[in-house]
Amino acid sequence: MPEMGVFLLATQAMAAPGELLNLALNAGAIAPEGAVLVAMLATLLVDLAGEQAAARWVPPICYAGLGTALVLLAQQWNAPLEPSFLGAFLADNLAIAFRAVVALSTLLSLLISWRYAEQSGAPIGEYAAILLAATLGAMLLCGSTDLVSVFVSLETLSVASYLLAGYMKRDARSSEAALKYLLVGSAAAAVFLYGASLLYGLSGTTSLQAIGIALLTSPTPLAALSLVFVLATVAFKIAAVPFHQWTPDVYEGSPTPVVAFLSVGSKAAGFALALRLLVGCFGAFDTQWKLLFTVLAVLSMTLGNVVALAQTSMKRMLAYSSIGQAGFVMIGLVCGTEDGFAAMVLYMAAYLFMNLGAFACIILFSIRTGSDRISDYAGLYQKDPLITLGLSLCLLSLGGIPPMLGFFGKIYLFFAGWADHQYLLVVVGLVTSVVSIYYYISVIKMMVVKEPKEASDVVKSYPSIQWSTIGMPPLRIALVGCVVVTAVGGILSNPLFQWANSAVAGTPLLQEAIALGSQRSIG
Amino acid sequence: MLESSSGLVPLQAYLLLAAMLFCIGVWGLINSRNAVRVLMSIELMLNAVNINLMAFSSYIDGDLIRGQVFAVFVITVAAAEAAVGLAILLSLYRNRVTVDMERFNLLRW
Numbered sequence: 317m318p319e320m321g322v323f324l325l326a327t328q329a330m331a332a333p334g335e336l337l338n339l340a341l342n343a344g345a346i347a348p349e350g351a352v353l354v355a356m357l358a359t360l361l362v363d364l365a366g367e368q369a370a371a372r373w374v375p376p377i378c379y380a381g382l383g384t385a386l387v388l389l390a391q392q393w394n395a396p397l398e399p400s401f402l403g404a405f406l407a408d409n410l411a412i413a414f415r416a417v418v419a420l421s422t423l424l425s426l427l428i429s430w431r432y433a434e435q436s437g438a439p440i441g442e443y444a445a446i447l448l449a450a451t452l453g454a455m456l457l458c459g460s461t462d463l464v465s466v467f468v469s470l471e472t473l474s475v476a477s478y479l480l481a482g483y484m485k486r487d488a489r490s491s492e493a494a495l496k497y498l499l500v501g502s503a504a505a506a507v508f509l510y511g512a513s514l515l516y517g518l519s520g521t522t523s524l525q526a527i528g529i530a531l532l533t534s535p536t537p538l539a540a541l542s543l544v545f546v547l548a549t550v551a552f553k554i555a556a557v558p559f560h561q562w563t564p565d566v567y568e569g570s571p572t573p574v575v576a577f578l579s580v581g582s583k584a585a586g587f588a589l590a591l592r593l594l595v596g597c598f599g600a601f602d603t604q605w606k607l608l609f610t611v612l613a614v615l616s617m618t619l620g621n622v623v624a625l626a627q628t629s630m631k632r633m634l635a636y637s638s639i640g641q642a643g644f645v646m647i648g649l650v651c652g653t654e655d656g657f658a659a660m661v662l663y664m665a666a667y668l669f670m671n672l673g674a675f676a677c678i679i680l681f682s683i684r685t686g687s688d689r690i691s692d693y694a695g696l697y698q699k700d701p702l703i704t705l706g707l708s709l710c711l712l713s714l715g716g717i718p719p720m721l722g723f724f725g726k727i728y729l730f731f732a733g734w735a736d737h738q739y740l741l742v743v744v745g746l747v748t749s750v751v752s753i754y755y756y757i758s759v760i761k762m763m764v765v766k767e768p769k770e771a772s773d774v775v776k777s778y779p780s781i782q783w784s785t786i787g788m789p790p791l792r793i794a795l796v797g798c799v800v801v802t803a804v805g806g807i808l809s810n811p812l813f814q815w816a817n818s819a820v821a822g823t824p825l826l827q828e829a830i831a832l833g834s835q836r837s838i839g
Numbered sequence: 840m841l842e843s844s845s846g847l848v849p850l851q852a853y854l855l856l857a858a859m860l861f862c863i864g865v866w867g868l869i870n871s872r873n874a875v876r877v878l879m880s881i882e883l884m885l886n887a888v889n890i891n892l893m894a895f896s897s898y899i900d901g902d903l904i905r906g907q908v909f910a911v912f913v914i915t916v917a918a919a920e921a922a923v924g925l926a927i928l929l930s931l932y933r934n935r936v937t938v939d940m941e942r943f944n945l946l947r948w
Contacts, residue, residue: 464909471916475923482927488934492943494927499877502920503868506884509913510861513891516906517854520899569945 345392345400345407348385348415349455355381356448363441370441375430375790378444382423385455389416394822403523404462409822411459413661413815414588417668418458421581422451424672427794428679429573431787435683436571438483446483447577450476454585461592463512463522470508470553473585474501477578481570493569500562504552511545514538515597524597531600543601546593547608553586554642557615567635572682575631576675579638580668587664590649591657595829602652602833609650614744616643621748625755630678630688633755634671637714640752641667644726647733647741652833654817655732657826659725662816666713666725669805673710673798677703680791684781685774695771696763699778706799708760713802715753721805721812728813853894861887874931874938878924885917 355377362373392407399406426444433440453472460466478501482494516522518539519530531539551559567575594605620640627633645667648660681696681703682688697704713720716727726749733742783792805812820826860883867880889910896906932938 464905464912467909468912468916471920475916475919478923478927482930485930486934488931489945491927491931491934492945495874495924495931495943498920498924498927499868499874499881502878502881502924503884505920506861506864506881506888509885509888510891513857513888513895513906513909516892516909517895517899520895522905522909 341402342398342400345398345405345459346456348388348392348419349452351381351384351388352419352448352452352455355384356445356452359441359445359448363439363445367439367441370439371434371786374441374444375426378426378448379423381448382419382426382451385419386416386423389419394818397824399461401465403525404465405456405459406461407459408824409819410591410657410661410826411588411823413819414458414584414664415455417584417664418451418454418581421577421584421668421672422447424668424676424794424798425573425577425581427790428576428672428676429571431683431785431791432571432573432679434787436484438571443480443483446476446479447574450480450577451581454581457585458588460589461524461596463516463524463527466524466589466592467505467509467512470549470589471505473582474505477501477574477582480574480577481566483571483574487569489569490571493566497562497566500552504549504559507545508549511542511549514542514545518542524592528597528599531598535600540601540604543598543605544608546598547605550586550590550593551612553589554583554646555586555616555639556612556642556646557619557639560616560620560639563639564632564635567638568629568632572631572675572679572688575635576672576679579634579675580671583638583642584664584668587645587649587660591660591826594649595652596825599829599832602836606650606652609646610738610741613643613646613650613741616640616646617744617748618643621751621755625751627755628690630690630693630759633690633759634674634678637752637755638671640748641671641714643748644729644745647729647738647745650738650741651732651736652829653732653736654820654826654830655728655735657820657830658813658816659728659732661819662812663725663729665812665816666721666802666805669798669801670710670713670720670722673706673795673802674714676791676795676798677707677710680795683791684779687774690759690762692772692774693759693763695766695768695775696778698768698771699775700781702781702795704763706795708763709799709803711756711759713806715756716749717753719806721802721809724806724809724812850894850898853890857887857890857894860884860890872940874928874940874943875925877940878921878928881924882917882921885913889913 358377359374362377363370389412392412393409397408433443450473453469453476456469457473460469478494478498481497482491484490515527519527521527548559555563598605616639620636620643624633624636627636645660645663648656678688713722716723730742730745783789864880864884864887867883868877871877871880892906892910896904900906928938
């Protein structure tokens with residue numbers, strides 16, 4: 317459907333039909349999405365052949381599709397920029413970086429989901445196909461530069477996410493999470509559309525760049541209203557307080573591998589959308605949206621980290637912690653400097669590994685014990701050193717303890733914020749980081765410090781560790797991979813810094829915003 | 840075609856209608872206890888957007904009609920969303936035997 321969308325756009329964007337034939341659509345830019353799409357269709361076809369064939373062939377097809385997508389993305393890096401589909405899609409370095417984060421998060425989520433799906437008896441063919449559809453939407457969203465393509469890819473991501481959240485059909489909690497997600501998500505989409513229709517009316521075009529220029533020449537109160545509408549949707553997608561109410565419910569009710577994808581892939585796409593819309597389109601309302609986002613960031617960091625203290629469910633705690641983490645990333649967005657944007661990209665990449673590592677440990681624990689209460693982790697180090705070590709490292713990294721990857725990501729964000737005189741944000745960020753370290757460490761303390769006789773009943777009856785059952789080897793690969801990157805990535809973070817910086821340097825949209833910002837500060 | 844219609848009904852009338860429809864949708868979204876009614880309210884909001892898009896398309900963008908194309912996409916996606924919404928509601932109804940929003944309280948914030 318997205319392909320058809322851009323094609324229609326292409327046909328109607330041309331005044332003279334004859335010119336269309338001369339114009340290349342530059343469809344190569346969405347080749348990575350093509351690979352994901354082919355994998356999705358192949359998964360659906362294999363799924364028709366029956367459950368056994370699906371169990372055997374679906375995982376390799378998914379790995380091949382996502383691997384190809386990642387390779388194709390690497391080839392697009394720093395390639396000469398040409399708008400595809402007559403301005404509906406742009407594969408700049410920013411889009412490539414965020415699409416890589418999305419594709420990698422799907423790959424890791426799939427690796428940790430086979431065993432979980434096997435154990436819960438859910439058909440894996442459909443599950444993989446819907447997850448790939450969500451990935452497709454998220455990846456297209458990262459590079460969309462037109463209101464229509466933004467809307468269609470946003471909805472592809474959202475509708476697939478609703479289905480994933482309700483995937484455990486017989487579990488009333490999963491269905492309830494899906495319904496709540498769907499109602500809030502559709503309402504947010506409708507609000508976004510209302511804002512988009514106003515923007516179209518104000519500028520007479522749907523291209524984000526053209527709208528940005530039109531708003532610069534004549535900023536009106538109505539444009540400010542549409543900014544509020546559009547911003548509400550962006551805030552919903554990245555789960556910023558006060559648009560976060562769906563997050564804890566959906567995270568608690570949904571299948572855990574789905575939560576892993578939603579907390580990283582969907583959020584990365586949301587931040588890419590925020591950059592495209594706010595930096596690319598609302599340059600005229602720079603002061604206003606930065607003020608609004610400062611408020612959102614302060615609220616998210618405070619509420620997310622404080623409420624996480626009181627949680628007893630691991631999934632719910634990570635849900636609130638992810639709200640707090642989104643608040644940290646917003647510091648980079650508010651800065652609007654070269655360092656700020658680069659820190660955002662870097663932190664998203666770091667967050668991918670540490671959060672998915674933590675989720676891999678939680679899934680492994682719940683596969684073995686069927687529980688995700690924090691108190692059930694007591695004394696775990698005696699029975700399962702791997703989970704204890706992996707979860708400890710990932711949580712320390714999320715809290716920002718050196719020398720983990722998360723520490724360098726966070727210090728870069730705070731440094732960028734301080735350099736741009738965002739003192740309030742940085743101070744709130746530092747204080748709430750301390751709060752977050754408290755609840756992360758209390759989980760670690762629970763696992764490590766407890767005496768064997770204080771261990772929870774769940775841990776006392778811990779099953780013997782087996783890695784040979786179906787779906788366990790991929791889970792182990794994902795777990796070990798994420799934990800190693802989290803632990804070692806901090807020390808070897810130089811290539812990541814360079815990568816994040818060149819992502820910003822290779823994006824004309826961000827460069828213009830940076831130049832504009834520095835002009836203002838001089839003037 | 841456009842000139843004749845614009846003489847009769849001003850653009851503001853369409854926008855006002857759309858704004859009212861959108862507000863009714865929001866009101867229904869907040870106040871309905873029946874989940875099916877909530878879904879219907881969301882459809883109202885989306886249709887308000889469609890009226891906006893069509894009106895802008897014929898008054899501002901007469902040559903390229905981007906708004907009309909946008910509206911077609913909105914209608915298509917709204918259909919997909921409604922189908923998924925009803926499917927999820929059906930599976931929830933099978934589990935809980937109710938569509939009352941107040942009773943969906945297994946997950947609390």
